[in-house]
Amino acid sequence: MSVFQAFLLGIIQGLTEFLPVSSSGHLEIGHHLLGIKGHNNLVFAIVVHGATVLSTLVVFREDILSLCKGLFAFQWNDETKYISLLFLSAVPIAALGLFFREEVESLFTGNLVFVGIMLIFTASLLAFSYFAKSKDKKIGWLDSLIIGVAQALAVLPGISRAGSTIAVGLLLGKKKEDMARFSFLMVLIPILGANCIDLFAHEANPGEPLGILPLAVGFVAAFVSGLLACKWMIRVVKQGKLIYFAAYCFVIGLIAIFAG
Template sequence: MDLLQAFLLGIIQGLTEFLPVSSSGHLEIGHALLGVKGHNNLLFAVVVHGATVLSTLVVFRKDILDLFKGLLAFKWNQETKYVSFLLLSAIPVLILGLLFKEKIESLFTGNIVFVGSMLLITACLLGFTYFAKSREKSIGWLDALLIGIAQAMAVVPGISRSGSTIATGLLLGKKREDMARFSFLMVLIPIIGANFLDLVGGEMSAADSIGVLPLAVGFIAAFISGLLACKWMIKIVKQGKLIYFAAYCLIIGLIAIFAG
Protein backbone atom coordinates (compact mmCIF):
# COMPACT_ATOMS: atom_id res chain seq x y z
CA MET A 1 0.00 0.00 0.00
CA ASP A 2 1.50 3.33 -1.06
CA LEU A 3 0.86 6.74 0.49
CA LEU A 4 -1.71 7.85 -2.09
CA GLN A 5 -3.72 4.67 -1.61
CA ALA A 6 -3.56 5.08 2.17
CA PHE A 7 -4.65 8.73 1.87
CA LEU A 8 -7.63 7.95 -0.37
CA LEU A 9 -8.73 4.99 1.74
CA GLY A 10 -8.41 7.11 4.89
CA ILE A 11 -10.71 9.76 3.41
CA ILE A 12 -13.18 7.06 2.35
CA GLN A 13 -13.21 5.68 5.89
CA GLY A 14 -13.58 9.09 7.54
CA LEU A 15 -16.48 10.14 5.34
CA THR A 16 -18.34 6.83 5.25
CA GLU A 17 -17.99 5.93 8.94
CA PHE A 18 -20.49 8.63 9.84
CA LEU A 19 -22.49 8.84 6.63
CA PRO A 20 -24.95 5.92 6.39
CA VAL A 21 -23.28 4.20 3.44
CA SER A 22 -21.08 1.52 5.12
CA SER A 23 -17.45 2.41 5.71
CA SER A 24 -16.35 -1.24 5.64
CA GLY A 25 -18.16 -1.78 2.35
CA HIS A 26 -16.60 1.30 0.77
CA LEU A 27 -13.17 0.29 2.04
CA GLU A 28 -13.57 -3.10 0.38
CA ILE A 29 -14.65 -1.43 -2.87
CA GLY A 30 -11.79 1.06 -2.49
CA HIS A 31 -9.29 -1.76 -2.01
CA ALA A 32 -10.58 -3.42 -5.18
CA LEU A 33 -10.52 -0.22 -7.28
CA LEU A 34 -7.07 0.83 -6.05
CA GLY A 35 -5.65 -2.66 -6.40
CA VAL A 36 -4.81 -2.97 -2.71
CA LYS A 37 -4.74 -6.66 -1.92
CA GLY A 38 -3.51 -8.72 0.96
CA HIS A 39 -4.47 -10.24 4.27
CA ASN A 40 -3.65 -7.01 6.13
CA ASN A 41 -6.61 -5.04 4.78
CA LEU A 42 -8.34 -5.69 8.11
CA LEU A 43 -5.42 -4.14 9.98
CA PHE A 44 -5.72 -0.94 7.96
CA ALA A 45 -9.47 -0.94 8.62
CA VAL A 46 -8.84 -1.20 12.38
CA VAL A 47 -6.37 1.71 12.29
CA VAL A 48 -8.61 4.08 10.33
CA HIS A 49 -11.59 3.08 12.48
CA GLY A 50 -9.49 4.21 15.43
CA ALA A 51 -9.08 7.57 13.71
CA THR A 52 -12.84 7.99 13.41
CA VAL A 53 -13.19 7.12 17.10
CA LEU A 54 -10.91 10.08 17.80
CA SER A 55 -13.12 12.22 15.57
CA THR A 56 -16.14 11.19 17.64
CA LEU A 57 -14.34 12.04 20.88
CA VAL A 58 -13.58 15.53 19.56
CA VAL A 59 -17.09 16.26 18.25
CA PHE A 60 -18.86 14.92 21.34
CA ARG A 61 -16.25 15.98 23.89
CA LYS A 62 -18.76 17.99 25.92
CA ASP A 63 -21.28 15.13 26.01
CA ILE A 64 -18.57 12.65 26.99
CA LEU A 65 -17.26 14.95 29.72
CA ASP A 66 -20.79 15.33 31.12
CA LEU A 67 -21.21 11.55 31.14
CA PHE A 68 -17.96 11.11 33.05
CA LYS A 69 -18.99 13.77 35.57
CA GLY A 70 -22.26 11.94 36.12
CA LEU A 71 -20.48 8.61 36.58
CA LEU A 72 -18.07 10.11 39.10
CA ALA A 73 -21.04 11.16 41.23
CA PHE A 74 -21.37 7.41 42.01
CA LYS A 75 -25.14 7.40 42.00
CA TRP A 76 -27.95 6.37 39.68
CA ASN A 77 -28.57 9.47 37.58
CA GLN A 78 -29.33 10.28 33.94
CA GLU A 79 -25.66 10.04 32.96
CA THR A 80 -25.18 6.65 34.64
CA LYS A 81 -28.35 5.38 33.00
CA TYR A 82 -27.21 6.60 29.58
CA VAL A 83 -23.80 4.93 29.94
CA SER A 84 -25.62 1.73 30.94
CA PHE A 85 -27.59 1.95 27.68
CA LEU A 86 -24.32 2.34 25.76
CA LEU A 87 -22.80 -0.68 27.50
CA LEU A 88 -25.90 -2.77 26.82
CA SER A 89 -25.82 -1.81 23.14
CA ALA A 90 -22.23 -3.10 22.91
CA ILE A 91 -23.06 -6.62 24.13
CA PRO A 92 -24.41 -8.05 20.82
CA VAL A 93 -21.37 -6.98 18.78
CA LEU A 94 -19.08 -8.19 21.58
CA ILE A 95 -20.66 -11.65 21.49
CA LEU A 96 -20.51 -11.74 17.72
CA GLY A 97 -16.88 -10.64 17.70
CA LEU A 98 -15.78 -13.20 20.27
CA LEU A 99 -17.63 -16.16 18.80
CA PHE A 100 -17.33 -15.49 15.09
CA LYS A 101 -14.14 -13.42 14.73
CA GLU A 102 -12.61 -15.63 12.03
CA LYS A 103 -15.83 -15.82 10.03
CA ILE A 104 -16.17 -12.03 10.15
CA GLU A 105 -12.58 -11.55 9.02
CA SER A 106 -13.19 -13.93 6.11
CA LEU A 107 -15.78 -11.49 4.74
CA PHE A 108 -13.08 -8.88 4.10
CA THR A 109 -11.75 -10.46 0.90
CA GLY A 110 -12.63 -7.82 -1.68
CA ASN A 111 -15.80 -9.59 -2.84
CA ILE A 112 -17.56 -6.50 -4.18
CA VAL A 113 -20.58 -8.48 -5.39
CA PHE A 114 -21.25 -9.47 -1.80
CA VAL A 115 -20.60 -5.90 -0.62
CA GLY A 116 -22.99 -4.58 -3.28
CA SER A 117 -25.70 -6.98 -2.10
CA MET A 118 -25.29 -5.77 1.48
CA LEU A 119 -25.44 -2.15 0.32
CA LEU A 120 -28.88 -2.91 -1.11
CA ILE A 121 -29.95 -4.02 2.37
CA THR A 122 -28.61 -0.75 3.77
CA ALA A 123 -30.59 1.11 1.09
CA CYS A 124 -33.77 -0.66 2.20
CA LEU A 125 -33.17 0.19 5.87
CA LEU A 126 -32.62 3.85 5.07
CA GLY A 127 -35.61 3.86 2.75
CA PHE A 128 -37.89 2.60 5.52
CA THR A 129 -37.02 5.64 7.66
CA TYR A 130 -38.75 7.85 5.09
CA PHE A 131 -42.05 6.39 6.29
CA ALA A 132 -41.14 6.28 10.00
CA LYS A 133 -43.06 8.61 12.25
CA SER A 134 -41.08 10.18 15.05
CA ARG A 135 -42.94 9.76 18.35
CA GLU A 136 -40.29 11.70 20.25
CA LYS A 137 -39.66 8.78 22.61
CA SER A 138 -36.52 8.60 24.71
CA ILE A 139 -34.19 5.62 24.42
CA GLY A 140 -34.97 2.77 26.84
CA TRP A 141 -33.42 -0.58 27.78
CA LEU A 142 -35.08 -2.59 25.03
CA ASP A 143 -34.30 0.13 22.49
CA ALA A 144 -30.60 0.04 23.44
CA LEU A 145 -30.51 -3.75 22.98
CA LEU A 146 -32.29 -3.67 19.61
CA ILE A 147 -30.07 -0.86 18.36
CA GLY A 148 -27.08 -2.86 19.60
CA ILE A 149 -28.23 -5.88 17.57
CA ALA A 150 -28.46 -3.60 14.52
CA GLN A 151 -24.88 -2.49 15.17
CA ALA A 152 -23.75 -6.12 15.44
CA MET A 153 -25.21 -6.89 12.02
CA ALA A 154 -23.13 -4.04 10.61
CA VAL A 155 -19.89 -6.01 11.05
CA VAL A 156 -20.71 -7.30 7.57
CA PRO A 157 -19.09 -5.09 4.89
CA GLY A 158 -21.85 -3.23 3.08
CA ILE A 159 -24.19 -2.95 6.07
CA SER A 160 -23.84 0.61 7.36
CA ARG A 161 -23.32 0.84 11.11
CA SER A 162 -24.60 4.39 11.46
CA GLY A 163 -27.32 3.69 8.91
CA SER A 164 -28.59 0.53 10.61
CA THR A 165 -28.47 1.93 14.14
CA ILE A 166 -30.04 5.29 13.31
CA ALA A 167 -32.65 3.64 11.09
CA THR A 168 -33.54 1.16 13.86
CA GLY A 169 -33.91 3.98 16.36
CA LEU A 170 -36.07 6.06 14.05
CA LEU A 171 -38.27 3.05 13.26
CA LEU A 172 -38.68 2.64 17.02
CA GLY A 173 -39.93 6.22 17.16
CA LYS A 174 -36.92 7.83 18.82
CA LYS A 175 -35.97 11.47 18.48
CA ARG A 176 -33.72 12.15 15.49
CA GLU A 177 -31.17 14.21 17.41
CA ASP A 178 -31.03 11.63 20.22
CA MET A 179 -30.43 8.82 17.74
CA ALA A 180 -27.56 10.63 16.02
CA ARG A 181 -25.89 11.21 19.39
CA PHE A 182 -26.50 7.65 20.64
CA SER A 183 -25.38 6.06 17.36
CA PHE A 184 -22.04 7.87 17.32
CA LEU A 185 -21.32 7.38 21.03
CA MET A 186 -22.24 3.68 21.09
CA VAL A 187 -19.54 2.83 18.54
CA LEU A 188 -16.77 4.00 20.86
CA ILE A 189 -16.93 0.95 23.12
CA PRO A 190 -16.67 -1.84 20.49
CA ILE A 191 -14.07 -0.09 18.31
CA ILE A 192 -11.82 0.86 21.22
CA GLY A 193 -12.23 -2.69 22.50
CA ALA A 194 -11.40 -4.19 19.09
CA ASN A 195 -8.30 -2.04 18.73
CA PHE A 196 -7.13 -3.03 22.21
CA LEU A 197 -7.66 -6.75 21.56
CA ASP A 198 -5.79 -6.55 18.25
CA LEU A 199 -2.92 -4.75 19.96
CA VAL A 200 -2.74 -7.28 22.78
CA GLY A 201 -3.14 -10.17 20.35
CA GLY A 202 -0.19 -9.01 18.27
CA GLU A 203 -2.22 -8.14 15.17
CA MET A 204 -0.46 -4.80 14.94
CA SER A 205 2.80 -6.59 14.17
CA ALA A 206 1.42 -6.86 10.65
CA ALA A 207 2.09 -3.13 10.33
CA ASP A 208 5.57 -4.04 9.11
CA SER A 209 4.12 -5.46 5.89
CA ILE A 210 1.94 -2.39 5.26
CA GLY A 211 4.36 0.23 6.47
CA VAL A 212 3.99 2.60 9.42
CA LEU A 213 3.88 5.71 7.20
CA PRO A 214 0.89 4.55 5.09
CA LEU A 215 -0.93 3.66 8.30
CA ALA A 216 -0.18 7.12 9.71
CA VAL A 217 -1.33 8.87 6.51
CA GLY A 218 -4.53 6.82 6.48
CA PHE A 219 -5.14 7.62 10.14
CA ILE A 220 -4.74 11.38 9.69
CA ALA A 221 -6.89 11.45 6.53
CA ALA A 222 -9.63 9.45 8.27
CA PHE A 223 -9.52 11.70 11.35
CA ILE A 224 -9.88 14.99 9.47
CA SER A 225 -12.55 13.76 7.04
CA GLY A 226 -14.31 12.07 9.96
CA LEU A 227 -14.59 15.36 11.84
CA LEU A 228 -16.33 16.98 8.89
CA ALA A 229 -18.59 14.01 8.17
CA CYS A 230 -19.68 13.60 11.80
CA LYS A 231 -20.87 17.19 12.06
CA TRP A 232 -22.56 16.96 8.67
CA MET A 233 -24.34 13.73 9.54
CA ILE A 234 -25.85 15.21 12.72
CA LYS A 235 -27.47 17.92 10.58
CA ILE A 236 -28.66 15.38 8.02
CA VAL A 237 -30.40 13.23 10.63
CA LYS A 238 -32.10 16.26 12.16
CA GLN A 239 -33.40 17.27 8.74
CA GLY A 240 -34.60 13.74 7.94
CA LYS A 241 -32.71 13.44 4.64
CA LEU A 242 -31.60 9.80 4.93
CA ILE A 243 -33.64 8.90 1.84
CA TYR A 244 -30.94 10.45 -0.36
CA PHE A 245 -28.40 8.02 1.06
CA ALA A 246 -30.81 5.16 0.44
CA ALA A 247 -30.73 6.10 -3.25
CA TYR A 248 -26.93 6.38 -3.14
CA CYS A 249 -26.50 2.92 -1.56
CA LEU A 250 -28.91 1.46 -4.09
CA ILE A 251 -26.94 2.88 -7.03
CA ILE A 252 -23.48 1.96 -5.65
CA GLY A 253 -24.73 -1.49 -4.64
CA LEU A 254 -26.04 -2.22 -8.14
CA ILE A 255 -22.83 -0.91 -9.73
CA ALA A 256 -20.75 -3.12 -7.44
CA ILE A 257 -22.85 -6.19 -8.25
CA PHE A 258 -22.69 -5.72 -12.01
CA ALA A 259 -19.02 -4.67 -11.96
CA GLY A 260 -18.14 -7.77 -9.98
Protein backbone atom coordinates in the same frame (compact mmCIF):
# COMPACT_ATOMS: atom_id res chain seq x y z
CA MET B 1 0.58 0.23 0.58
CA SER B 2 1.65 3.54 -0.91
CA VAL B 3 1.14 6.94 0.72
CA PHE B 4 -1.46 7.86 -1.89
CA GLN B 5 -3.39 4.64 -1.27
CA ALA B 6 -3.26 5.29 2.48
CA PHE B 7 -4.57 8.82 1.89
CA LEU B 8 -7.51 7.60 -0.20
CA LEU B 9 -8.40 4.77 2.19
CA GLY B 10 -8.13 7.13 5.17
CA ILE B 11 -10.61 9.52 3.56
CA ILE B 12 -12.94 6.63 2.69
CA GLN B 13 -12.81 5.35 6.27
CA GLY B 14 -13.35 8.77 7.82
CA LEU B 15 -16.29 9.69 5.60
CA THR B 16 -18.08 6.36 5.53
CA GLU B 17 -17.70 5.59 9.25
CA PHE B 18 -20.25 8.30 9.98
CA LEU B 19 -22.26 8.51 6.77
CA PRO B 20 -24.93 5.79 6.39
CA VAL B 21 -23.23 4.13 3.40
CA SER B 22 -21.17 1.31 5.02
CA SER B 23 -17.49 1.97 5.69
CA SER B 24 -16.63 -1.75 5.40
CA GLY B 25 -18.39 -2.02 2.05
CA HIS B 26 -16.66 1.05 0.65
CA LEU B 27 -13.27 -0.11 1.94
CA GLU B 28 -13.81 -3.45 0.19
CA ILE B 29 -14.63 -1.57 -3.01
CA GLY B 30 -11.65 0.74 -2.44
CA HIS B 31 -9.26 -2.19 -2.00
CA HIS B 32 -10.66 -3.73 -5.18
CA LEU B 33 -10.24 -0.54 -7.23
CA LEU B 34 -6.76 0.16 -5.87
CA GLY B 35 -5.66 -3.43 -6.38
CA ILE B 36 -4.65 -3.91 -2.74
CA LYS B 37 -4.67 -7.67 -2.18
CA GLY B 38 -2.79 -10.02 0.08
CA HIS B 39 -1.32 -7.27 2.28
CA ASN B 40 -1.35 -7.23 6.05
CA ASN B 41 -3.32 -4.03 6.65
CA LEU B 42 -4.34 -4.79 10.23
CA VAL B 43 -2.22 -2.02 11.76
CA PHE B 44 -3.55 0.44 9.17
CA ALA B 45 -7.13 -0.53 10.06
CA ILE B 46 -6.40 0.01 13.77
CA VAL B 47 -4.85 3.41 13.07
CA VAL B 48 -7.69 4.77 10.89
CA HIS B 49 -10.34 3.44 13.27
CA GLY B 50 -8.48 5.16 16.09
CA ALA B 51 -8.63 8.36 14.05
CA THR B 52 -12.42 8.13 13.71
CA VAL B 53 -12.72 7.47 17.45
CA LEU B 54 -10.73 10.65 18.07
CA SER B 55 -12.98 12.64 15.74
CA THR B 56 -16.03 11.35 17.65
CA LEU B 57 -14.47 12.42 20.93
CA VAL B 58 -13.84 15.90 19.55
CA VAL B 59 -17.36 16.38 18.18
CA PHE B 60 -19.09 15.02 21.30
CA ARG B 61 -16.57 16.30 23.85
CA GLU B 62 -19.19 18.24 25.84
CA ASP B 63 -21.56 15.26 25.96
CA ILE B 64 -18.77 12.91 26.99
CA LEU B 65 -17.57 15.31 29.69
CA SER B 66 -21.12 15.58 31.04
CA LEU B 67 -21.50 11.79 31.07
CA CYS B 68 -18.18 11.38 32.88
CA LYS B 69 -19.16 13.93 35.54
CA GLY B 70 -22.42 12.09 36.14
CA LEU B 71 -20.65 8.73 36.26
CA PHE B 72 -18.09 9.86 38.82
CA ALA B 73 -20.83 11.21 41.05
CA PHE B 74 -21.16 7.50 41.94
CA GLN B 75 -24.92 7.46 42.01
CA TRP B 76 -27.73 6.26 39.74
CA ASN B 77 -28.57 9.31 37.62
CA ASP B 78 -29.42 10.12 34.00
CA GLU B 79 -25.77 10.02 32.96
CA THR B 80 -25.10 6.67 34.63
CA LYS B 81 -28.20 5.19 33.01
CA TYR B 82 -27.17 6.52 29.59
CA ILE B 83 -23.71 4.99 29.89
CA SER B 84 -25.32 1.70 30.94
CA LEU B 85 -27.51 1.84 27.82
CA LEU B 86 -24.39 2.37 25.69
CA PHE B 87 -22.71 -0.69 27.22
CA LEU B 88 -25.87 -2.76 26.77
CA SER B 89 -25.94 -1.82 23.09
CA ALA B 90 -22.41 -3.22 22.75
CA VAL B 91 -23.35 -6.69 24.05
CA PRO B 92 -24.59 -8.13 20.70
CA ILE B 93 -21.52 -7.07 18.73
CA ALA B 94 -19.21 -8.18 21.56
CA ALA B 95 -20.81 -11.64 21.52
CA LEU B 96 -20.48 -11.76 17.74
CA GLY B 97 -16.83 -10.77 17.91
CA LEU B 98 -15.97 -13.26 20.64
CA PHE B 99 -17.75 -16.32 19.27
CA PHE B 100 -18.01 -15.76 15.51
CA ARG B 101 -14.95 -13.67 14.69
CA GLU B 102 -13.48 -16.06 12.12
CA GLU B 103 -16.83 -16.49 10.36
CA VAL B 104 -17.25 -12.72 10.09
CA GLU B 105 -13.69 -12.20 8.83
CA SER B 106 -14.25 -14.84 6.16
CA LEU B 107 -16.86 -12.54 4.57
CA PHE B 108 -14.22 -9.90 3.80
CA THR B 109 -12.92 -11.55 0.66
CA GLY B 110 -13.58 -8.83 -1.89
CA ASN B 111 -16.90 -10.37 -2.94
CA LEU B 112 -18.46 -7.31 -4.58
CA VAL B 113 -21.74 -9.10 -5.31
CA PHE B 114 -22.27 -9.76 -1.60
CA VAL B 115 -21.26 -6.17 -0.76
CA GLY B 116 -23.71 -4.86 -3.37
CA ILE B 117 -26.60 -6.92 -1.97
CA MET B 118 -25.89 -5.66 1.55
CA LEU B 119 -25.72 -2.05 0.29
CA ILE B 120 -29.17 -2.49 -1.23
CA PHE B 121 -30.34 -3.86 2.14
CA THR B 122 -28.96 -0.70 3.77
CA ALA B 123 -30.79 1.40 1.18
CA SER B 124 -34.07 -0.37 1.97
CA LEU B 125 -33.62 0.14 5.72
CA LEU B 126 -32.90 3.85 5.25
CA ALA B 127 -35.91 4.22 2.95
CA PHE B 128 -38.27 2.61 5.48
CA SER B 129 -36.96 4.84 8.29
CA TYR B 130 -37.63 7.93 6.16
CA PHE B 131 -41.37 7.31 6.52
CA ALA B 132 -41.22 6.49 10.24
CA LYS B 133 -42.99 8.92 12.55
CA SER B 134 -41.23 10.10 15.66
CA LYS B 135 -43.06 9.41 18.91
CA ASP B 136 -40.50 11.36 20.93
CA LYS B 137 -39.78 8.29 23.04
CA LYS B 138 -36.63 8.09 25.11
CA ILE B 139 -34.22 5.25 24.45
CA GLY B 140 -34.97 2.42 26.87
CA TRP B 141 -33.30 -0.86 27.78
CA LEU B 142 -35.03 -2.97 25.13
CA ASP B 143 -34.45 -0.22 22.54
CA SER B 144 -30.75 -0.21 23.36
CA LEU B 145 -30.51 -3.97 22.87
CA ILE B 146 -32.41 -3.89 19.56
CA ILE B 147 -30.24 -1.05 18.26
CA GLY B 148 -27.22 -3.05 19.43
CA VAL B 149 -28.37 -6.01 17.31
CA ALA B 150 -28.56 -3.64 14.32
CA GLN B 151 -24.98 -2.58 15.04
CA ALA B 152 -23.89 -6.22 15.22
CA LEU B 153 -25.43 -6.94 11.81
CA ALA B 154 -23.46 -4.02 10.42
CA VAL B 155 -20.23 -6.02 10.70
CA LEU B 156 -21.28 -7.46 7.34
CA PRO B 157 -19.56 -5.55 4.51
CA GLY B 158 -22.18 -3.37 2.87
CA ILE B 159 -24.44 -2.82 5.88
CA SER B 160 -23.93 0.65 7.30
CA ARG B 161 -23.41 0.81 11.06
CA ALA B 162 -24.56 4.42 11.36
CA GLY B 163 -27.36 3.86 8.87
CA SER B 164 -28.69 0.69 10.47
CA THR B 165 -28.57 1.94 14.07
CA ILE B 166 -30.13 5.31 13.29
CA ALA B 167 -32.75 3.77 10.98
CA VAL B 168 -33.77 1.15 13.56
CA GLY B 169 -33.98 3.83 16.24
CA LEU B 170 -36.22 5.96 14.03
CA LEU B 171 -38.42 2.93 13.28
CA LEU B 172 -38.74 2.47 17.06
CA GLY B 173 -40.11 6.02 17.25
CA LYS B 174 -37.06 7.75 18.75
CA LYS B 175 -36.20 11.41 18.16
CA LYS B 176 -33.76 12.14 15.33
CA GLU B 177 -31.42 14.17 17.55
CA ASP B 178 -31.35 11.46 20.23
CA MET B 179 -30.57 8.73 17.70
CA ALA B 180 -27.74 10.67 16.06
CA ARG B 181 -26.10 11.19 19.46
CA PHE B 182 -26.67 7.62 20.66
CA SER B 183 -25.49 6.06 17.38
CA PHE B 184 -22.19 7.91 17.32
CA LEU B 185 -21.45 7.43 21.03
CA MET B 186 -22.34 3.72 21.06
CA VAL B 187 -19.69 2.94 18.45
CA LEU B 188 -16.85 4.03 20.75
CA ILE B 189 -17.07 0.93 22.95
CA PRO B 190 -16.88 -1.78 20.23
CA ILE B 191 -14.26 0.08 18.18
CA LEU B 192 -11.96 0.52 21.17
CA GLY B 193 -12.52 -3.10 22.21
CA ALA B 194 -11.93 -4.47 18.72
CA ASN B 195 -8.80 -2.37 18.27
CA CYS B 196 -7.35 -3.70 21.53
CA ILE B 197 -8.02 -7.30 20.43
CA ASP B 198 -6.56 -6.63 16.98
CA LEU B 199 -3.49 -5.00 18.51
CA PHE B 200 -2.75 -8.07 20.65
CA ALA B 201 -3.38 -10.31 17.64
CA HIS B 202 -0.91 -8.27 15.64
CA GLU B 203 1.73 -8.58 18.36
CA ALA B 204 1.33 -12.36 18.17
CA ASN B 205 1.48 -12.34 14.35
CA PRO B 206 3.04 -9.08 13.13
CA GLY B 207 3.09 -10.00 9.42
CA GLU B 208 4.25 -7.46 6.84
CA PRO B 209 5.25 -4.11 8.40
CA LEU B 210 3.90 -0.78 7.14
CA GLY B 211 5.91 2.43 6.96
CA ILE B 212 5.25 5.26 9.39
CA LEU B 213 4.40 7.72 6.59
CA PRO B 214 1.39 5.77 5.16
CA LEU B 215 0.10 5.27 8.71
CA ALA B 216 0.44 8.97 9.54
CA VAL B 217 -1.19 10.07 6.28
CA GLY B 218 -4.03 7.58 6.73
CA PHE B 219 -4.60 8.73 10.32
CA VAL B 220 -4.77 12.44 9.43
CA ALA B 221 -6.99 11.79 6.40
CA ALA B 222 -9.39 9.64 8.45
CA PHE B 223 -9.48 12.12 11.35
CA VAL B 224 -10.18 15.23 9.25
CA SER B 225 -12.71 13.56 6.95
CA GLY B 226 -14.33 11.86 9.96
CA LEU B 227 -14.63 15.16 11.80
CA LEU B 228 -16.38 16.78 8.84
CA ALA B 229 -18.59 13.77 8.15
CA CYS B 230 -19.69 13.43 11.78
CA LYS B 231 -20.77 17.08 12.03
CA TRP B 232 -22.51 16.92 8.66
CA MET B 233 -24.28 13.67 9.47
CA ILE B 234 -25.77 15.14 12.66
CA ARG B 235 -27.36 17.90 10.58
CA VAL B 236 -28.55 15.41 7.95
CA VAL B 237 -30.31 13.25 10.56
CA LYS B 238 -31.96 16.24 12.20
CA GLN B 239 -33.25 17.43 8.82
CA GLY B 240 -34.56 13.95 7.95
CA LYS B 241 -32.62 13.60 4.69
CA LEU B 242 -31.53 9.98 5.00
CA ILE B 243 -33.55 9.14 1.88
CA TYR B 244 -30.75 10.62 -0.26
CA PHE B 245 -28.30 8.12 1.18
CA ALA B 246 -30.81 5.34 0.52
CA ALA B 247 -30.73 6.26 -3.17
CA TYR B 248 -26.92 6.44 -3.12
CA CYS B 249 -26.54 3.02 -1.47
CA PHE B 250 -29.01 1.50 -3.95
CA VAL B 251 -27.08 2.82 -6.96
CA ILE B 252 -23.64 1.85 -5.56
CA GLY B 253 -25.04 -1.55 -4.61
CA LEU B 254 -26.21 -2.19 -8.18
CA ILE B 255 -22.83 -1.07 -9.55
CA ALA B 256 -21.02 -3.40 -7.15
CA ILE B 257 -23.25 -6.33 -8.13
CA PHE B 258 -22.66 -5.85 -11.86
CA ALA B 259 -18.94 -5.15 -11.35
CA GLY B 260 -18.60 -8.33 -9.34
